[in-house]
Amino acid sequence: MVRFIIRRLLGSLGVLIAASIVAFGIFFLIPSNPAVLYSGRTSSPATIQATKVRLGLNDPAYEQYYHYMKGIVVGRDFSSGPGDVNHCPVPCLGYSFKSNEPVTSILWSRLPVTFSIIIGAAVLWLVSGVAIGVLSALKRGSVIDRGAMIVALAGVSLPVFFTALILLKLVSYDWKILPNVHYVNFADDPLNWARNLILPWIALAFLFSALYARLTRATTLETLGEDYIRTARAKGLPERTVIGKHTLRAVLTPIVTIFGLDLAQGFTGAILTEKAFGFVGLGQTAVSAVDQSDLPVVIGVVLLSTFIVVIANLIVDLLYGVIDPRVRLA
Amino acid sequence: MTVPLEATASDETADPEAIYQGVGAVEGRTPWQIAWLRLRRDKVAIGGGGVILLLVLFALLAPVLTRLEGYGPYVFHQNLIDPTFQTPLGGFGGVSSKHWFGVEPGTGRDMFARIAYGAQVSLLIAVGATAVSVFLGATLGTIAAYVGGFADTLVSRTMDVILAFPYLLFALALVAVAPDFNRKLLLILIIAGISWPYIGRIIRGQALSLREREFVEAARSMGAGSWYIMFREILPNLVAPILVYSTLIIPTNILTETALSFLGVGVQPPTSSWGEMMSEAASGYFQIDPAYMIFPGGAIFITVLAFNLFGDGLQDALDPRSSRR
Numbered sequence: 001m002v003r004f005i006i007r008r009l010l011g012s013l014g015v016l017i018a019a020s021i022v023a024f025g026i027f028f029l030i031p032s033n034p035a036v037l038y039s040g041r042t043s044s045p046a047t048i049q050a051t052k053v054r055l056g057l058n059d060p061a062y063e064q065y066y067h068y069m070k071g072i073v074v075g076r077d078f079s080s081g082p083g084d085v086n087h088c089p090v091p092c093l094g095y096s097f098k099s100n101e102p103v104t105s106i107l108w109s110r111l112p113v114t115f116s117i118i119i120g121a122a123v124l125w126l127v128s129g130v131a132i133g134v135l136s137a138l139k140r141g142s143v144i145d146r147g148a149m150i151v152a153l154a155g156v157s158l159p160v161f162f163t164a165l166i167l168l169k170l171v172s173y174d175w176k177i178l179p180n181v182h183y184v185n186f187a188d189d190p191l192n193w194a195r196n197l198i199l200p201w202i203a204l205a206f207l208f209s210a211l212y213a214r215l216t217r218a219t220t221l222e223t224l225g226e227d228y229i230r231t232a233r234a235k236g237l238p239e240r241t242v243i244g245k246h247t248l249r250a251v252l253t254p255i256v257t258i259f260g261l262d263l264a265q266g267f268t269g270a271i272l273t274e275k276a277f278g279f280v281g282l283g284q285t286a287v288s289a290v291d292q293s294d295l296p297v298v299i300g301v302v303l304l305s306t307f308i309v310v311i312a313n314l315i316v317d318l319l320y321g322v323i324d325p326r327v328r329l330a
Numbered sequence: 331m332t333v334p335l336e337a338t339a340s341d342e343t344a345d346p347e348a349i350y351q352g353v354g355a356v357e358g359r360t361p362w363q364i365a366w367l368r369l370r371r372d373k374v375a376i377g378g379g380g381v382i383l384l385l386v387l388f389a390l391l392a393p394v395l396t397r398l399e400g401y402g403p404y405v406f407h408q409n410l411i412d413p414t415f416q417t418p419l420g421g422f423g424g425v426s427s428k429h430w431f432g433v434e435p436g437t438g439r440d441m442f443a444r445i446a447y448g449a450q451v452s453l454l455i456a457v458g459a460t461a462v463s464v465f466l467g468a469t470l471g472t473i474a475a476y477v478g479g480f481a482d483t484l485v486s487r488t489m490d491v492i493l494a495f496p497y498l499l500f501a502l503a504l505v506a507v508a509p510d511f512n513r514k515l516l517l518i519l520i521i522a523g524i525s526w527p528y529i530g531r532i533i534r535g536q537a538l539s540l541r542e543r544e545f546v547e548a549a550r551s552m553g554a555g556s557w558y559i560m561f562r563e564i565l566p567n568l569v570a571p572i573l574v575y576s577t578l579i580i581p582t583n584i585l586t587e588t589a590l591s592f593l594g595v596g597v598q599p600p601t602s603s604w605g606e607m608m609s610e611a612a613s614g615y616f617q618i619d620p621a622y623m624i625f626p627g628g629a630i631f632i633t634v635l636a637f638n639l640f641g642d643g644l645q646d647a648l649d650p651r652s653s654r655r
């Protein structure tokens with residue numbers, strides 16, 4: 001198990017380094033002028049030169065990358081000469097071109113929004129998807145099965161933002177069941193936090209729930225045909241044990257694999273959900289940073305979200321090793 | 331879509347009998363003919379295919395259709411807009427015999443024309459991206475499987491990394507640094523860049539097993555080179571999965587394109603796109619003028635659904651045993 005964990009950790013580290021190189025590389029591949037962006041278009045050449053020195057933009061790309069990565073791990077000093085040193089504490093992601101705020105603190109304030117959406121939605125889609133899938137498989141061919149599968153098919157074809165807008169229009173605006181949806185901090189008012197997040201959770205979970213229901217249904221049907229299920233029934237185990245223990249364990253294995261892969265997709269979905277509901281999370285931060293050519297913020301969001309997805313994948317991987325011991329040996 | 335399992339099973343058993351009863355002499359059928367027969371019987375898939383055909387016609391004939399209706403996609407009609415609320419006059423987004431899908435709130439531009447030209451954009455980008463990603467996925471997947479070793483590790487790891495990325499943010503970042511690049515081409519390349527691993531993985535898996543087959547050995551013993559074996563012996567055997575997965579990847583690509591437009595990094599205005607209309611609707615209009623989100627949203631839904639139905643049916647017909655996600 002220890003070897004398995006170490007191997008996974010190294011793999012994740014590799015992915016993170018690759019991501020950082022790609023994210024960083026994007027900004028050197030295509031000609032753009034960060035110093036001009038930073039100091040404003042009307043600045044004098046001297047100011048621009050000073051900015052370049054200050055941000056280290058005259059260094060070769062690999063050195064800039066090294067400084068950037070070093071900044072994340074041990075912090076970084078920006079300096080345009082003696083007496084003017086600005087220390088950027090760990091983890092340093094630089095400063096926003098627009099507001100001059102540290103990127104780290106911008107991200108830190110927006111992260112909970114995106115995180116809240118994705119965590120709740122993930123729980124919802126896992127539980128509802130697996131439950132609907134198993135139920136459909138058990139009641140195969142029934143009205144429930146057909147109905148669920150038709151809704152699931154519609155679900156995989158609906159864009160997240162369309163579901164979100166329909167929900168907002170009907171539930172919030174027309175029926176006034178959950179009026180005035182806006183983000184509330186969990187720490188301020190947990191009940192209100194959940195109440196306002198119900199619609200975003202449903203909107204994001206719908207798509208994945210549909211996918212999981214279809215997959216679970218197929219795997220359950222396959223598993224129910226296995227010999228060991230017949231044996232379990234033949235030796236007189238109650239149906240509840242046969243389904244709840246023997247079948248479900250086999251069904252959960254592929255679901256967990258896919259769950260790991262879907263976290264990245266879920267992140268993408270959360271960004272769209274944020275925008276549809278007008279929450280200001282990481283996605284909105286990235287979009288407005290793109291609009292304003294605020295490169296440090298864009299890089300920061302990309303790195304942070306990759307980091308989260310990689311860590312989440314790592315956890316899922318380790319969990320997977322627990323559920324299915326064969327994986328560890330592979 | 332889902333043909334119930336028992337139907338597919340009975341189809342296969344019924345097939346040989348049908349051959350004997352249908353015609354006097356025994357006729358050979360190619361696998362393609364058998365697949366076509368199976369597909370033809372799948373009404374849902376054929377329905378999906380029909381809708382796809384109509385959508386392609388709708389997109390191609392957009393200039394003709396808008397001329398037929400009489401209003402271009404860029405013409406403002408301020409006289410059709412309520413000056414206080416900025417919403418279209420008349421019920422359901424101003425739908426009338428003159429403006430079939432109503433008009434856009436704020437500007438009064440004709441929605442039918444904008445939806446039709448939006449179909450052009452979405453289909454062009456999705457199909458273009460699919461073509462590039464199929465090319466990349468099939469080539470790299472085959473090479474990885476056949477050559478093995480370092481090439482395999484490199485391609486496989488790259489695919490894993492791409493699949494684990496929150497790609498929308500990378501797309502945003504790319505658009506941020508290349509604002510002046512041809513946007514449609516950039517979108518095609520970005521979407522292809524994130525979708526090729528889906529094809530690549532499947533092709534690699536299939537090519538791995540084909541590599542060990544006798545006909546490959548035979549070709550090698552007759553002195554065929556690696557390139558010849560990869561692209562003339564192995565790849566032609568993978569046409570069926572390639573076809574299936576390109577059909578299934580088109581709807582995903584359409585969703586990605588609309589998502590990027592929704593976030594404001596799609597094609598540039600005034601070119602209309604479905605995602606951009608949804609984004610405008612999301613900024614507030616959808617509450618007072620729901621038609622403005624229902625037309626583009628419905629267009630996306632119908633298009634994606636049609637491709638999903640057809641792709642699922644195609645998979646059942648060509649590759650009945652494969653598990654489908």
